[in-house]
Amino acid sequence: MGEEVKLFRSWSSPFALRIVWALEIKGIEYEAVFEDLSNKSPLLLQYNPVHKKVPILVHNGRPIAESFVILEYIDETWKQVPLLPKDPYERAMARFWAKFCEDKVLTSIWSAFIKQGKEQEEALVAAAENLKFLEKEMKGKKFFGGERIGYVDLVLGWLANLVSIFEEIIGLKIVDEEKFPLLYSWMQDFAEAPIIRDNWPPRDKMIVKFQALLDAAIASSSSSSSSSK
Amino acid sequence: MAEENKVKLHGMWASPYVKRVEIALKIKGIPYEFVEEDLVNKSQLLLQYNPVHKKVPVLIHNGKSICESLVILEYIDETWKNGPPLLPQDPYKRAKVRFWTSFVEKELLENVLLVVRSEGEAQEKAIKVVFEKLKLLEEGLKDLFQGETHHIDGENMGILDIVLCSLFGAHKAQEEVLGVKFIDPEKFPLLSSWVTAFTEVAVVKALQPPHEKLVMVYQFLRQKALRPSAAGVEVKEGVYVTSLSRSSPF
Numbered sequence: 040m041g042e043e044v045k046l047f048r049s050w051s052s053p054f055a056l057r058i059v060w061a062l063e064i065k066g067i068e069y070e071a072v073f074e075d076l077s078n079k080s081p082l083l084l085q086y087n088p089v090h091k092k093v094p095i096l097v098h099n100g101r102p103i104a105e106s107f108v109i110l111e112y113i114d115e116t117w118k119q120v121p122l123l124p125k126d127p128y129e130r131a132m133a134r135f136w137a138k139f140c141e142d143k144v145l146t147s148i149w150s151a152f153i154k155q156g157k158e159q160e161e162a163l164v165a166a167a168e169n170l171k172f173l174e175k176e177m178k179g180k181k182f183f184g185g186e187r188i189g190y191v192d193l194v195l196g197w198l199a200n201l202v203s204i205f206e207e208i209i210g211l212k213i214v215d216e217e218k219f220p221l222l223y224s225w226m227q228d229f230a231e232a233p234i235i236r237d238n239w240p241p242r243d244k245m246i247v248k249f250q251a252l253l254d255a256a257i258a259s260s261s262s263s264s265s266s267s268k
Numbered sequence: 269m270a271e272e273n274k275v276k277l278h279g280m281w282a283s284p285y286v287k288r289v290e291i292a293l294k295i296k297g298i299p300y301e302f303v304e305e306d307l308v309n310k311s312q313l314l315l316q317y318n319p320v321h322k323k324v325p326v327l328i329h330n331g332k333s334i335c336e337s338l339v340i341l342e343y344i345d346e347t348w349k350n351g352p353p354l355l356p357q358d359p360y361k362r363a364k365v366r367f368w369t370s371f372v373e374k375e376l377l378e379n380v381l382l383v384v385r386s387e388g389e390a391q392e393k394a395i396k397v398v399f400e401k402l403k404l405l406e407e408g409l410k411d412l413f414q415g416e417t418h419h420i421d422g423e424n425m426g427i428l429d430i431v432l433c434s435l436f437g438a439h440k441a442q443e444e445v446l447g448v449k450f451i452d453p454e455k456f457p458l459l460s461s462w463v464t465a466f467t468e469v470a471v472v473k474a475l476q477p478p479h480e481k482l483v484m485v486y487q488f489l490r491q492k493a494l495r496p497s498a499a500g501v502e503v504k505e506g507v508y509v510t511s512l513s514r515s516s517p518f
Contacts, residue, residue, distance in 0.1 A: 089404050108366045115359040127346040134339045
């Protein structure tokens with residue numbers, strides 16, 4: 040059977056990385072199409088007209104967008120090495136924590152990185168509160184998925200790589216090893232897993248990219264500070 | 269029925285998120301006990317069942333709690349396989365349903381709430397965004413329905429129907445309070461006929477609060493956002509919210 044799997048990604052998108060990891064973990068052959076997000080290809084715009092973003096999975100010519108949607112599709116289509124548990128309650132827990140990681144953890148850590156002053160302080164407090172919930176969830180587990188990497192690990196995986204980059208740039212600790220020992224060791228275990236380790240974007244390039252994003256954010260906030268409420 | 273198998277839903281009558289779960293339970297024919305929560309004075313039980321978000325809805329089944337309405341909907345579909353399915357069987361069709369459900373949740377709902385909570389120039393901007401998103405949805409429906417009329421009844425309502433219904437089931441109340449017509453049959457014919465169809469489904473009708481109550485909810489949300497610091501509103505708000513939460517169903 041001719042299976043054609045393409046993944047539209049960028050060199051750095053942490054959302055697309057989730058799909059890279061999922062495909063690699065399941066041993067699915069695919070073609071990676073790297074997009075320059077400042078100059079999106081007609082194909083990208085055709086495959087994802089609603090959001091115009093990566094990742095997009097194209098399976099036998101049919102496109103799927105949104106990383107959570109793609110992960111579930113992959114798990115339902117290729118049943119080897121399941122990402123989600125079998126039991127409906129366990130699946131619900133995995134989906135719950137994945138949503139929490141995306142809506143709360145990612146949002147608060149991003150704010151802690153990109154904001155300044157009081158907003159940054161508040162974001163750091165929120166991030167710490169959110170991380171506490173994750174720390175609790177990690178008790179007795181190596182990965183969120185249990186003994187091996189699963190759905191929640193893939194969703195949160197960006198933390199294991201990006202957080203140290205953020206911390207280096209802003210000179211502040213976000214995931215303190217003393218406060219969050221289980222989460223910290225999860226970050227090490229996840230980052231060192233072969234499939235994960237072999238797919239990180241180059242660190243120096245990431246630092247340049249995120250420093251530039253931060254500089255731009257600071258520049259735009261100081262130029263509008265005279266008109267801020 | 270064993271105590272263990274009992275289903276309880278902790279909710280609040282005005283919450284559209286709770287409504288989603290109720291519709292799903294009714295479609296599947298799952299008997300449940302509804303526990304009305306006072307969201308101003310949250311019960312110990314609620315805080316115990318949902319320590320992370322402290323919100324409704326919370327579904328209790330087999331003594332375990334499941335939170336977040338979309339997570340609950342998928343749990344219901346996977347656990348009770350005998351009733352009508354809430355998602356299609358085919359993985360690609362499931363992906364499309366999940367995609368558009370996520371779109372309605374993140375892109376439409378958030379922006380409609382923004383319209384409710386803002387005024388003046390900020391509101392005009394938010395209204396514009398909602399119309400842009402509605403246009404995208406109308407386009408998406410052409411692909412989703414494949415040019416066929418989408419028939420909805422109590423037997424085939426799925427996750428996307430439920431989520432859209434929880435947002436625009438109250439479109440007439442939204443129109444009255446906001447003075448803007450989102451479900452416009454001329455601008456969005458597919459979407460409008462879809463909204464009309466699901467508001468006619470018996471299960472949805474039975475669960476829908478009366479128009480006046482919905483108007484009150486939207487007016488309250490608006491007041492809360494726009495004039496929270498007005499003198500005496502704190503106390504008033506407590507009374508208002510309490511009366512909102514106690515003037516239970518219908």
